[in-house]
Amino acid sequence: MRRREWLAGACALPLAGCAGSDSEVTGTLLGASAERGHLLRDPRAAQAPSATRRVRVVIAGGGIAGLAAARALRLRGIDDFVILELEDTAGGNSRAGSIGGIACPLGAHYLPVPGDAARDVQDFLEETGVRQRVAGRWVYDERHLCHSPQERLFFRGHWQEGLLPVQGVGASTLAQYVRFARLVDGVRKQAAFSIPAPSVAPAAHLALDSITMAAFLSREGLDDPHLRWYLDYSCRDDYGAGTGAVSAWAGLHYFASRHGFQPPGADNGERESVLTWPQGNAWLTQRLAAPLGERVKAARVVSRIEEGRSGVEVDGWNALTQQTERWQAEHCIVAMPVFIAARVVRNAPAALAQRASQLHYAPWIVANMHVREPLRDRPGAPPSWDNVVYAAKGLGYVDARHQSLDPRPAATVLSWYCAPGEASRAQVLSRGWRDWLGDAQAELAPAHPDLMSKLTRVEVARYGHAMAIPVPGTLASLQATARGQSATKRLSFAHADWAGYSIFEEAFTAGHRAGLRVA
Structure with a gap:
């Protein structure tokens, strides 16, 4: 989803207000060519x-x-x-950019290890060498699996491991986490969820499809604000819209089609593995496009x-x-x-x-921010691939250098994601890169107050119709x-x-x- 000359128009923004900084950041707009x-x-x-x-x-x-x-x-x-x-270039919502020689995603940035229903995808991963048969069983090349630590949440002034709020939450919150986990297991047993989804939906899925995820949670008495935030974040992350917009089928499919929902302390041996690359899923589209040559017009x-x-x-x-x-x-x-x-x-x-x-479409923003050196960190969990701020408008950022095997501190690109909602489509196309940078800075400032003083360039990819909302x-x-x-x-x-x-x-x-x- 990359660079369009018609959107390029790099301009410079002095870093006013950044203590002791005399540098400046440049920026541009990219994304789908409206x-x-x-x-x-x-x-x-x-x-x-x-x-x-x-x-x-x-x-x-x-x-x-x-x-x-x-x-x-x-x-x-x-x-x-x-x-x-x-x-x-080909690739749709899975294209790549590069800032300062560092590859970064312009859209989709990971692929969960596919299940058996996605046999065609498994075959393609086998073809690329990502999936291999070793000693009679299928394994995935560790270079392509997301390195640890995978994700963390900035919650109550600290970084905690994982994205489900757990630090200092009460017994009632933990109890609702367990209830939701049991509910997900129950719907999985009632009617199998799979990716790709079956072309003929079971009756149980159609019943869940008739109401929003928010209405379903209310019906089940699941009203804990921490659980509700996490589920809303999950839906915005996967579908570009929250629990008030997507169906209960979609909200449950997020978990039930893979490894369920794991409450704190659960240890059933299941943990979702994720494939990712510095350029995100463009690593995959580049390999699909490479043999085609001039056939791509x-x-x-x-x-x-x-x-x-x-x-x-x-x-x-x-x-x-x-x-x-x-x-x-x-x-x-x-x-x-x-x-x-x-x-x-x-x-x-x-x-x-x-x-x-009948379709609704979610707009998306991806702001790739080049920083000349690592940011100072708050206490708690160490820097991860996926870094999210609790209760924020955006969806946090991924670090393009997380998959690097070089442990030395260096410049990197932080890819900040935001799904502003279907009603924001006109705003997505009218706002400038400075506006989106302002939103990213406001969201990340509590966790990274030195972001603006280390920022050198911002490239904002905009998508007016990024994905269908279920x-x-x-x-x-x-x-x-x-x-x-x-x-x-x-x-x-x-x-x-x-x-x-x-x-x-x-x-x-x-x-x-x-x-x-x-x-």
């Missing part, structure tokens, strides 16, 4: 094509789903395809997809040449967000328009518009939007299956 996306409304995008090319398959969209579809085609020996990608704004009797026509505005190109293909894999696909697919299946009308009714609407019903003879649809929530495993599996479907 300007290119809005070309769909521009008459230029509908002009007659300057050239027509033929190819067997067009993949419209180069995010996780589009790249996975390309991999599936290649595994089948199909090489006559192109990917038309809006941005300058960047800076293309797909403006029309139309299925005919003998093939599919795809028109794309080339932002570099300022001309429309036409591609004629036997098949098109539409690996675009559903709200965009509904605009560009002519005579679209009813399921596409229906799905688009609001109540999401599963029911998917049930009514089953994923397979949206496909036609020559069109396949592949995107995490068709799962109702946005994670790597769902997007990858959707793309892989679409690639297998091409005749």
Whole structure:
């Protein structure tokens, strides 16, 4: 999700008020190209094509789903395809940046070790060497597993290990932690949760899908403020919206689809392992894109997809040449967000328009902050990969150098994440990088008062429609518009939007299956 020249406009901000500092910080705005996306409304995008090319398959969209579809085609020996990608590089919400020679994520920054239901993802990790068979069992390369310490929470003036508030909480809080853990175990036994989620949801899941997570917690008498904060944080972290917006199915799926919820003192041998890299999930997308070469056509704004009797026509505005190109293909894999696909697919299946009308999208902000030396630390748990401040508006930061094997203190990049809420989309696109830096500074100042005095550069990535929010009714609407019903003879649809929530495993599996479907 990286750099766009149209957003670049680096400016300098004197560090006024930083005691004894005469340095200055520079900054810029990056992220998804709203300007290119809005070309769909521009008459230029509908002009007659300057050239027509033929190819067997067009993949419209180069995010996780589009790249996975390309991999599936290649595994089948199909090489006559192109990917038309809006941005300058493929990767969708899993692209990378670099500040001062330090790689950093512009979006998604980790992948939980996939379970057995995500077999296609496991195969890909095997292909990259991340997953290997050793002495008869599968193991993951420790260089790619998140190093310890993994996460900590700034709570009551101290850093504590883990993100669940435990330092000094009362017996009633601990009791509710245990109750919630039992509740998660209960719903797991009632109806299995998995990633990817099954295309036909069990009745128990549909019941949970009918109410918000907040309403569900109230119904269960779970009102402890520390538990409620943690669960709200978890939903904002995974879905870009809190417990008052996402369904109870989504809120429970966060835990039940993996290793449950572990209350303090629980020791059942289960701990979720996480794969991560300095550049985040771009490490994965870069390996998906590397074999494709010139088949990835960047800076293309797909403006029309139309299925005919003998093939599919795809028109794309080339932002570099300022001309429309036409591609004629036997098949098109539409690996675009559903709200965009509904605009560009002519005579679209009813399921596409229906799905688009029901989706809500969360905007996101990722502020990568380069600091010239380590920050001073408050007492408690040591610096970790994921560092969160209790009750903050944002979601904390990850340290790009955490995976480094060099123990010497050095400059690093702190990637601060914020999901400001669906109602903030206009603000996301109108605010400057200084404004977002101000929010990050305000959030982190209690834990790191020296942040501004050591900051050298800030690059803020903005996403107006970063991910689908699994609001109540999401599963029911998917049930009514089953994923397979949206496909036609020559069109396949592949995107995490068709799962109702946005994670790597769902997007990858959707793309892989679409690639297998091409005749």
